[in-house]
Amino acid sequence: MSIRTIPKTRGGVGESVRRVDGIPKVKGKFAFGSDLWADEMLWGHTLRSPHPHARIRSIDVSSALTTPGVHAILLGGDVPGRKTYGLEFADQPVLAWDRVRYAGEPVAILAAIDPETARRAAAKIVVDYEVLSAVTDMEQALRLDAPQVHDFGNVLRHMHIVHGDPGAPADVWVEGYYETGMQDQAMLGPESGMAIPADDGGVDLYVATQWLHVDRQQIAPCLNLSFDKVRLHLAGVGGAFGAREDVSMHIHACLLALRTGRPVKMAYSREESFYGHVHRHPSRIWMRHGATRDGTLVNVYVRILLDGGAYASSSSAVINNASTFGAGPYDVPNVVVEGTCVYTNNPPCGAMRSFGAVQACFGYEAQMDKLATALSIDPIMLRLKNAVAPGSVLPTGQVIRGVAPVREVIERCAALPMPDEVPAGAHRDPLSRPGGAGNVSRGESLRRGVGFAVGYKNIAYSGGFDDSAEARVKLSAGPGGPAVEVSSAACEVGQGLHTVLAQIARTELGVEHVVILPPDTQVGSAGSTSASRQTMMSGGAVQLACAAVREGLFERARRRLASSGRMPPGELTLEEGQIAAGGVRIGAIEEFLNDPIERTRTYHHHPTQPLDAQGQGDVHVSFGFAAERAVVEVDEDLGLVRVVQIAAAQDVGRALNPQGVHGQIEGGTAQGLGFALMEEIQVKDGLIRNASFTDYLIPTILDMPPVVSELIEEPEPDVPFGAKGVGEMSTIVSTPAIVAALRNATGRELNRVPVRPDDLIGLNPPVRSGGPAPVPKVPGPEPVPHYVGLSEGQQEIIP
């Protein structure tokens, strides 16, 4: 289209505007899923398996059912439609009917007049379990004699990537073994929503989620209802970070509402939330890096193993990312990656911010530091020397087509000012020492360390998935001037998407008054609020729909000019609420809005491909790069840590809301800091031992240092406004940067995160391995459930 607008409307793209949902949020009036309420409402409750692997012999609900206040109890046999669901393969039972595969698996649901009645009644349900032997170790899961989690074996997916010559020689080799623990998204708002039965036999579900349409695609077949009878509406989302990609209480609440004929609300407690959503995959990683004497990488071998837990969730995409990013943002001519995700009887793992990329980066950045030491080269210089650039070929054979200012990201990060040194013996507030006040130490053994990390990941969905987003834009004359309404099913989860969509509409139409309507399934799918994709995808859809509305406006202007006998003297433009032709004013927008103009458009990103048997293909759309430098202080007597400062630089394409972008960097950094230093779901023999915020620690304001961040703005070609997704990259790099700083301070190996105090003072030795896990025999690069036909007729979101 040749028409360009140069709007000067306030609150457009590039400004740090206030959130569109900010006022209700600060007032406490924003309705999160857990705040919903309806007349005659019942409370749903879930009974979960205490065993990681067991056969269900019988379930006796008689005593629970006669409890006053209980309205319904449902078991697996009561599910009217399909008995299983899943994001990629429907391998997860709505309610277990014969076998439970992890501790926490739902076995029965009930509805009662209040949460306490529901909880007490659920305790009266008697389930007779025959406990089976469980596989709770990811390497044991690969053994042929291991208990089988599913009938088709324990390998969920194996990725094999070969690039160049695996036998290529190198002057210097470094090897490493790394482990990462199971992290929780720990979004502040636990899973919640309310299902309301409708007169047409259908159901309306108000739920805090990340993708309404994919939820519906899983819910409707289980309810045995057509899609149009299952209407989803976004309830307020108290943070997501991947935890809300999978269905949690959705189907259960709908089943109970349809059974009782009354609205049913379900709101998980914090403890239940730890069982009610997937986690970040624990990993074991073996790496070998070879370089020439001058520090040029020539050969990288990566073996990565992920524990997927009992059900698939998004595991096949997670191992895809971990494998394709296994060599890092570096030019390496010869690469072999063997990536496997296995089923175990541990809690299911799936999406969490930067999935797969986080685990890989912890490994490859430690390797880069080892290599720098082995070669006596400055670690930042080594990274600069090997960094990818536009035109670089990735291990998948994919050529980087967009912008990739990796060297600038590294240089700008490294150039950020260092924090002041505290002179030895100087007075300092005890709160500023590692561990804060009340320690037995006075900081006699403080060691400062500095660490650096670079990382990257894909933006939007990959591997041949036809990723799209729809949006509808309506321009009408209102009492206060022209007004725009944007309808989109894209989920605002806190990151500020709705604010960005409003900014885009303002910029495209030159109208300040923009309303984002509540997301629901009345408009087409926007895809998931995941993978840093919504600014590009739904932003792109809103931009297209606005352009179509503008064209409709111009069409009306042309008609008026033609009917008055005046031909347009030049190109039509829209600026500050005025339509002009060849610079001559024709009229204000309102003059052409006797009827509103409404347009619906769908945005697609350019197509990608699945990987072939050698792991080759244009698998990803676009990449975002980030670097962080961490400065830490370690108390070598106590093993306590204070992160003094984080410096960050990120390749963002273009910042549509700079304050929001900095907020993403800071928040993502905090989650990476937590992963480096404190966050781990402790699973022993398949049982979670710390399902609470008392025992699962996330960073507080005392743990977080100042974050100095720089945005590298080089617009990405062929994406709306040149903006790259920004939500995930800081989470990838902050963990390895902090651990590198800890290594620098202590000289210890520290090859597992989270790093514990005992690791820092040498009470725990580094984790060791007997060698890379064996490569399983699978038919090809597709996920194994495909081969056994589990995907047939099922949702295929991420090939």
Added chain:
Amino acid sequence: MLIRAKVNGGWRTADVWPGASLLYMLREHLGLPGSKNACEQGECGSCSVWLDGELVCSCLVLAAQAHEREVRTVESLSSDEHLHPVQDAFLEAGAVQCGFCTPGLIVAVADLLQRDPHPAEATVREALSGNLCRCTGYVKILEAVFLAARRIRETPA
């Protein structure tokens, strides 16, 4: 059991289960869902309210303990037209993302600035160390506190 409490300036009664928390009474009996339930253990501060002027985690207080006492919640800080300076500063500084921790933080910050209008950074960090936020990394929350403190000091009483 019947509980009578002065809530946000008016006397209210609720018939609650004896084991109910003050948070449950506020949210489910009195229609005040501004205080959030995120941990049930007093770890996260999302349910912060004032009980007789003292900052408490309402999930750790029994509803019965509030009997014949005064409770103030986040809903008391703003009117239809006006935001509390702390609320406005949170919006301006970009300290709100998902917003689930926000009401508790705003109550905690308002409480701090009431006691100490000119807090040092270490004081702010200590005062807010019982309020978990998962979205922001606290950087902009800290900025919002200093912005609000300045605005409150500059506003003529």
